[in-house]
Amino acid sequence: MGGVSTPHVLLGLLAGGSRHGYELKRAHDQRLPRARPLAFGQVYATLGRLERDGLVATAGQDRASGPDRTTYELTDEGRSTLDHWLSAVEPPMPYVASTLFAKVVVALLVADVDRARSYLVSQRAAHTARLRELTAVKTDPAATLNDVVAADFAIAHLDADLRWLHTTLGRVADWHREVHA
Amino acid sequence: MGGVSTPHVLLGLLAGGSRHGYELKRAHDQRLPRARPLAFGQVYATLGRLERDGLVATAGQDRASGPDRTTYELTDEGRSTLDHWLSAVEPPMPYVASTLFAKVVVALLVADVDRARSYLVSQRAAHTARLRELTAVKTDPAATLNDVVAADFAIAHLDADLRWLHTTLGRVADWHREVHA
DNA sequence: CGCCCACTATTCACCCAGCGAATACCTCCG
DNA sequence: CGGAGGTATTCGCTGGGTGAATAGTGGGCG
Numbered sequence: 052m053g054g055v056s057t058p059h060v061l062l063g064l065l066a067g068g069s070r071h072g073y074e075l076k077r078a079h080d081q082r083l084p085r086a087r088p089l090a091f092g093q094v095y096a097t098l099g100r101l102e103r104d105g106l107v108a109t110a111g112q113d114r115a116s117g118p119d120r121t122t123y124e125l126t127d128e129g130r131s132t133l134d135h136w137l138s139a140v141e142p143p144m145p146y147v148a149s150t151l152f153a154k155v156v157v158a159l160l161v162a163d164v165d166r167a168r169s170y171l172v173s174q175r176a177a178h179t180a181r182l183r184e185l186t187a188v189k190t191d192p193a194a195t196l197n198d199v200v201a202a203d204f205a206i207a208h209l210d211a212d213l214r215w216l217h218t219t220l221g222r223v224a225d226w227h228r229e230v231h232a
Numbered sequence: 233m234g235g236v237s238t239p240h241v242l243l244g245l246l247a248g249g250s251r252h253g254y255e256l257k258r259a260h261d262q263r264l265p266r267a268r269p270l271a272f273g274q275v276y277a278t279l280g281r282l283e284r285d286g287l288v289a290t291a292g293q294d295r296a297s298g299p300d301r302t303t304y305e306l307t308d309e310g311r312s313t314l315d316h317w318l319s320a321v322e323p324p325m326p327y328v329a330s331t332l333f334a335k336v337v338v339a340l341l342v343a344d345v346d347r348a349r350s351y352l353v354s355q356r357a358a359h360t361a362r363l364r365e366l367t368a369v370k371t372d373p374a375a376t377l378n379d380v381v382a383a384d385f386a387i388a389h390l391d392a393d394l395r396w397l398h399t400t401l402g403r404v405a406d407w408h409r410e411v412h413a
Numbered sequence: 414c415g416c417c418c419a420c421t422a423t424t425c426a427c428c429c430a431g432c433g434a435a436t437a438c439c440t441c442c443g
Numbered sequence: 444c445g446g447a448g449g450t451a452t453t454c455g456c457t458g459g460g461t462g463a464a465t466a467g468t469g470g471g472c473g
Contacts, residue, residue, distance in 0.1 A: 141335065252451075
């Protein structure tokens, strides 16, 4: 699922000033609160690989009221890598990587049309409920613009799923026939 | 984004009859042609884990005009696991796992508004181009219903991205201000 | 004073996912 | 007979991701 490209995000956070692992994790949670949760272990593992590849370097250790901590900084190569990543356009939808889609295909293979249809209907209900939650997030007066933009992203894709579920419900019988032909 | 749940798909393909690894890979390519490509190695590794967990079992070996091959079949536990998976509703969008989104956030953090804006515009162009390709796939007279349904899924999500790109372009200045406040 | 708790910061040990190369074994074709 | 090509599986390595463990520090509390 991808991948949200954790290494590049860490490079981006480091571009705003040298930090150590713990700070990076908190900065990530603050800047990308609705993103896939990032574990501490993952931060240190990724930092290790970035250092190995010469994209970050240790900028000294200190012990300010707590355990030792090693601060990392961007190298020139890291800065140019980040720059290149930011300029590069992401390939849009090279393949359909969705559990939703895979599940419906498998349902058509191993079960009958009604089974697939009932799954589509349940999924539509769950999506609709989540959609309501997210629109509530948007209208919350305490919502930041960051929250709203993230919610809009999720809403747009939930809506896409819903429209696909709708048209697929209308085609599921034909589709089943084709699959078992 | 790992996650199209390869194990469950393999269980689904096995539900249509016992097969060996090579056949499973081909069945996968036939049934889910637009899905993330599945390597042979991945099939055997996954089969090994499924066998370890008691969801599939070897149903004998034979050597019919070729090298040895071990056929796998679903166990009862595997069948019920598959059944459970098919019945379970997928959690809709628990978090925003999109490189697109992450990249725009990072762009706003490390660069200025124009940089973010120009990225959004380039990405919109790429998406629009891909959208044209996919609508061409749909109108191709040789397209199967399977192709059309998969294309529709991709089209719906490309459209979702495009609408998000559009509204975000209008908010990027405000967003940048909030991020740097 | 002694103790536990919470916070900071990192490390470790696994597991799964993904990819490419390597290894056989067979058939067919020239 | 010798190589190309399809069949079938294995291996090694890297990266992604999780949960537990470790370790030091400061603050509150009896």
